[in-house]
Amino acid sequence: KAGVTQTPRYLIKTRGQQVTLSCSPISGHRSVSWYQQTPGQGLQFLFEYFSETQRNKGNFPGRFSGRQFSNSRSEMNVSTLELGDSALYLCASSLDPSGGYNEQFFGPGTRLTVL
């Protein structure tokens, strides 16, 4: 079974631009979560989507947004990029049976550099 895929793997943008990152979950997984990883702040939760609805949200400004499609693929968008948005953006997918916890599987990440 193919793992979580993220595209592109590397991206360079300039301040003020916007960017869209894509995540394809493992087949059959319905939940997709996004995380930002930086040397200073570590791994921080951005948001989670399930059945095309945002179910959880972290403490990030409104410039960070996302969506999920009917096939569970997800995109996240960052508008008006700032230098501090340079980070590794990780996507994770999981099944979502009712009740209990289900494991999150992570993709390789998209490395975003803002100049």
Place this chain on the structure above:
Amino acid sequence: AQSVTQLGSHVSVSEGALVLLRCNYSSSVPPYLFWYVQYPNQGLQLLLKYTTGATLVKGINGFEAEFKKSETSFHLTKPSAHMSDAAEYFCAVSDRGNQGGKLIFGQGTELSVKP
């Protein structure tokens, strides 16, 4: 708010020595607990998890962790370090009752293994 503390941002051991990476969580209600490993330029891989039941959890690559409610700890151990264990390790928690995908991570511990 839930938080995770990993004691020691860098740990260095000799090959064959015991590996001990420390993790403490803040919640009064025991959360779901996880250890992830990240190799350079890769995503996160789950080593092990505690959700319920036996408090000593065995994971992949010879790692294990023990959940101690009285100490709010979930330390990761491996009896004998191997060069291939050099990586960054993250402890993470998820609140029980939280539907799926919101993990809160510690700051990470970089493990170095000396020959």
